[in-house]
Amino acid sequence: MIVVVGGQKGGVGKTTIAVNIAHEVSQDSKTLLVDADPQGSSANWHFWRKEQNLDACRLYQMKGDLYDPLLDQAELYQVIVVDSGGVDSIELRSALLACDIFVCPVRPGQFDIETLGKMNDVVEKARAQGNRELVARVVLTHTPTNPVMADEKEARAILNELSAFSPVKTSLKYRSAYWRTASAGLAVSEGDDGRATGEMQNLIKEVLNND
Ligand SMILES: Nc1ncnc2c1ncn2[C@@H]1O[C@H](COP(=O)(O)OP(=O)(O)OP(=O)(O)O)[C@@H](O)[C@H]1O
Ligand SMILES: [Mg+2]
Numbered sequence: 463m464i465v466v467v468g469g470q471k472g473g474v475g476k477t478t479i480a481v482n483i484a485h486e487v488s489q490d491s492k493t494l495l496v497d498a499d500p501q502g503s504s505a506n507w508h509f510w511r512k513e514q515n516l517d518a519c520r521l522y523q524m525k526g527d528l529y530d531p532l533l534d535q536a537e538l539y540q541v542i543v544v545d546s547g548g549v550d551s552i553e554l555r556s557a558l559l560a561c562d563i564f565v566c567p568v569r570p571g572q573f574d575i576e577t578l579g580k581m582n583d584v585v586e587k588a589r590a591q592g593n594r595e596l597v598a599r600v601v602l603t604h605t606p607t608n609p610v611m612a613d614e615k616e617a618r619a620i621l622n623e624l625s626a627f628s629p630v631k632t633s634l635k636y637r638s639a640y641w642r643t644a645s646a647g648l649a650v651s652e653g654d655d656g657r658a659t660g661e662m663q664n665l666i667k668e669v670l671n672n673d
């Protein structure tokens with residue numbers, strides 16, 4: 463199974479989601495984490511784990527056309543998680559032709575959500591080019607923990623309009639546990655915030671089981 467985490471916006475939580483999925487599935491599946499973002503944030507996270515002698519799945523940094531390399535690695539690994547970065551790139555487009563699931567995080571706020579129109583077209587194009595079964599999920603991140611705020615509700619109304627995506631029910635709320643753990647080379651489940659751990663696990667389940 464190949465899972466690509468990407469999109470067109472920076473700082474929305476792509477790397478956070480990619481490394482946490484990779485960590486979770488690597489507990490019982492042979493897993494490869496691919497960092498295809500020149501920023502190398504997933505590679506840094508992996509390096510910090512290795513430095514502390516923590517268990518870590520394999521990591522490759524890749525660039526350019528990922529179609530053949532990903533399909534080659536899919537012969538060797540049960541799960542491949544790709545952090546494709548925050549631009550509409552050759553890496554993203556080629557990975558979308560090879561993958562099973564595309565996860566596109568977005569923050570609430572009209573400006574971020576408007577960029578999803580472009581991603582919607584990119585997904586439709588990947589399907590038209592032959593990856594007909596491509597599953598595309600959009601995930602809300604950095605949502606307010608205050609339930610009174612209307613941001614999430616408003617954002618969901620817009621996400622429901624996207625023809626190529628199905629929204630993930632679980633959103634990742636704005637919690638310090640995400641950046642505290644990531645910057646220490648940890649998964650959220652290795653930190654001490656049970657709510658963050660729970661929502662990340664629910665997100666991963668939904669994405670992998672296509673709920
Ligand atoms: N739900 C969240 N709550 C609070 N902080 C978060 C959350 N998700 C991610 N972060 C933090 O926000 C920052 C951006 O997250 P991340 O690096 O995962 O985004 P990205 O989309 O990969 O960014 P880039 O476009 O730079 O690759 C990081 O410091 C991360 O730890
Ligand atoms: Mg990133």
